[in-house]
Amino acid sequence: MVVAKAVQFYTYPSCTSCRKAKMWLTENGINYEERHLLKDPPSIEELKDIMRLTTNGFDDILSTRSQKYKELDMDIEDMNMTQLLEMISEEPRLLRRPLIIDGEHLIVGYNKSALRSILA
Numbered sequence: 439m440v441v442a443k444a445v446q447f448y449t450y451p452s453c454t455s456c457r458k459a460k461m462w463l464t465e466n467g468i469n470y471e472e473r474h475l476l477k478d479p480p481s482i483e484e485l486k487d488i489m490r491l492t493t494n495g496f497d498d499i500l501s502t503r504s505q506k507y508k509e510l511d512m513d514i515e516d517m518n519m520t521q522l523l524e525m526i527s528e529e530p531r532l533l534r535r536p537l538i539i540d541g542e543h544l545i546v547g548y549n550k551s552a553l554r555s556i557l558a
Contacts (some may be wrong), residue, residue, distance in 0.1 A: 444471045445471070445538055446537075446539040446540075447463065447537075448473050448537040448538075450475050453536065455535065455536060459536045459547075462550065463538075475531075479530035480527070480530070482523045485527060487539075488537065491543065496514065498534075499526075499544075499546060538556070540555075
């Protein structure tokens with residue numbers, strides 16, 4: 439089954455989960471627009487659209503275990519949404535990856551059962 443509308447696929451080439459997700463999308467005939475998170479990061483407006491698809495807000499997309507997050511040494515609880523969006527826009531390494539968006543669903547990481555929702 440081929441989905442006519444391309445999904446947004448935010449990726450980082452050295453990421454193993456990204457490579458697995460890319461292979462799954464290709465094998466299942468899913469059209470996708472691949473965006474390199476560092477070379478072409480999501481804009482603040484795109485991040486707002488991503489946030490609308492989250493269940494747990496920034497907890498769903500922020501990579502709190504990343505080296506970049508640890509280097510910042512800040513409490514995100516003290517930041518408002520605008521500050522967080524600006525920080526992520528300026529430093530996309532803070533995002534978990536891959537991020538896969540089909541307009542209705544946000545899939546974070548390589549999750550086969552969640553990816554199947556794109557086929558529905």
